Amino acid sequence: MATTESALRGHVTNNAKQPDLSGNRRPIDDEIDVARCEVIGELPAGLRGRFVRNGPNPMFEPIGRYSLLDGDGMLHSVTFADDGTVSYRNRWIRSRGLLAEVAHGAAIYPGLGDVLHFPDRSLTGSAGPVKNPANTHIIEHGGRWLALWEGGLPTEVTPDLDTVGEWNFDGRMRGPMTAHPRLDPRTGEMLVFGYSLFAPYLTYSVIDPNGAMAHHVAIDLPAPVMMHDMIMTEHYAVFLDSPYVFDLANIGKGPMVRWMPENGCRIGVLPRRGDASDLRWFDIDPGHVQHFWSGWENGDRIEFSGCRYPAPDFGIDNTTPLDERSAKDITARPARYWVDLAAGTAGWEETDDIDGDFNRINPAYDGLRTRYQYMSGFTRTDRHLGDFDAIVRYDLDKDERSVWSAGANGHVGESVFAADPNGQAEDDGWLLNTVYFDDRDSTDLVVLDARDIESGPIATVRLPRRLPFGFHVNWFPFDDAGVSA
Numbered sequence: 001m002a003t004t005e006s007a008l009r010g011h012v013t014n015n016a017k018q019p020d021l022s023g024n025r026r027p028i029d030d031e032i033d034v035a036r037c038e039v040i041g042e043l044p045a046g047l048r049g050r051f052v053r054n055g056p057n058p059m060f061e062p063i064g065r066y067s068l069l070d071g072d073g074m075l076h077s078v079t080f081a082d083d084g085t086v087s088y089r090n091r092w093i094r095s096r097g098l099l100a101e102v103a104h105g106a107a108i109y110p111g112l113g114d115v116l117h118f119p120d121r122s123l124t125g126s127a128g129p130v131k132n133p134a135n136t137h138i139i140e141h142g143g144r145w146l147a148l149w150e151g152g153l154p155t156e157v158t159p160d161l162d163t164v165g166e167w168n169f170d171g172r173m174r175g176p177m178t179a180h181p182r183l184d185p186r187t188g189e190m191l192v193f194g195y196s197l198f199a200p201y202l203t204y205s206v207i208d209p210n211g212a213m214a215h216h217v218a219i220d221l222p223a224p225v226m227m228h229d230m231i232m233t234e235h236y237a238v239f240l241d242s243p244y245v246f247d248l249a250n251i252g253k254g255p256m257v258r259w260m261p262e263n264g265c266r267i268g269v270l271p272r273r274g275d276a277s278d279l280r281w282f283d284i285d286p287g288h289v290q291h292f293w294s295g296w297e298n299g300d301r302i303e304f305s306g307c308r309y310p311a312p313d314f315g316i317d318n319t320t321p322l323d324e325r326s327a328k329d330i331t332a333r334p335a336r337y338w339v340d341l342a343a344g345t346a347g348w349e350e351t352d353d354i355d356g357d358f359n360r361i362n363p364a365y366d367g368l369r370t371r372y373q374y375m376s377g378f379t380r381t382d383r384h385l386g387d388f389d390a391i392v393r394y395d396l397d398k399d400e401r402s403v404w405s406a407g408a409n410g411h412v413g414e415s416v417f418a419a420d421p422n423g424q425a426e427d428d429g430w431l432l433n434t435v436y437f438d439d440r441d442s443t444d445l446v447v448l449d450a451r452d453i454e455s456g457p458i459a460t461v462r463l464p465r466r467l468p469f470g471f472h473v474n475w476f477p478f479d480d481a482g483v484s485a
């Protein structure tokens, strides 16, 4: 694991006591490599590869209000080597905006709540008026590792976490791209969308298995909305146009993105290589979904599921006092959706009474009916939005839920499914999750048997440092996507 970049160092004091920089949301200030981590229990022999997590970790004291969505992307990798050792590395993503700030020695860019207050061009140079922090997800497609942020282009990184730079698909991607592409394990294609504050408000693209753009469609929406994820079935790309609307006129008066149920809510169904004229819309009760599990076709029906917010407010709000939280604790619950293409109808129903998010499946089943679904959940009532305390597993065939709680001091991140290379069944594998414990101010990477999470971790890696709250994770087996021990 060679790296050629010189180390960066952070400078955040949070004297303003901003909540999104406090507790386990406070950033770490350095980049380290640790060759051997302590392991408790026995790691499964088939668990060989690299776990990578992305998340916000601002390097400089923010200008004014800070939201988690603003922070500079930092990647943490935990490598499970063939000899059974486990190593750790973390690196900031060297975005153009962050490098401009490094050159300046201080923050230049305001947070998203003040995003139209563009910084002085003499400070940003060629880095542009808005920073792309690449802080949300990490995927591999077409031989490229891509760190994702939905407000801009993907940022290519190496499996060793060095930054290559923004990737625009040979100039074919001219707008933002979602942090949640859908990777088709059968065709090798990647389905993506992007939303924009300016028309066209939605674009949809198919990237071929080699990473080249093969299809691109501009889609008219009535208003610019925050859309975070999509659904892929064998023949269709499916979108939820929920009325979580960008309201730029509201900046300085309240949230920049507002829930406007009076606008209505629609499911859009598009043949995967269809044009905008092929898109069919189906009205549905207003509700917002950040993350879907999977979608599939069942005769004339399209079925999918995710965690539904009745009225989201993620708090991109510059009017909140700096020392107060701006996001509201409106949480999401598992819900099942359907579209009947023959009847022209659609509907939804809540499927559980536990709150949660960070929906994941065995990725080999994306686009097919999944039997097993995983999420991070709330079994406690003393937690804020995003601060999960449990891992939840659903068996749809048995209509069963099982839960592993991290306890009163445990704070659960997103789970990722690592398939057992010798496995056959959908749930033959492990769930990996980084859990922060506030009583000892440290983070464990727990390994659970995906078939039996209630028994708790079968192995635990004591990470050499606290991992701040983050967003999405992925698992990269060896010999796949250029990863080697």
Ligand SMILES: [Fe+2]
Residues within 6 Å of the ligand: 136, 179, 180, 228, 290, 291, 471, 472
């Ligand atoms: Fe996400």
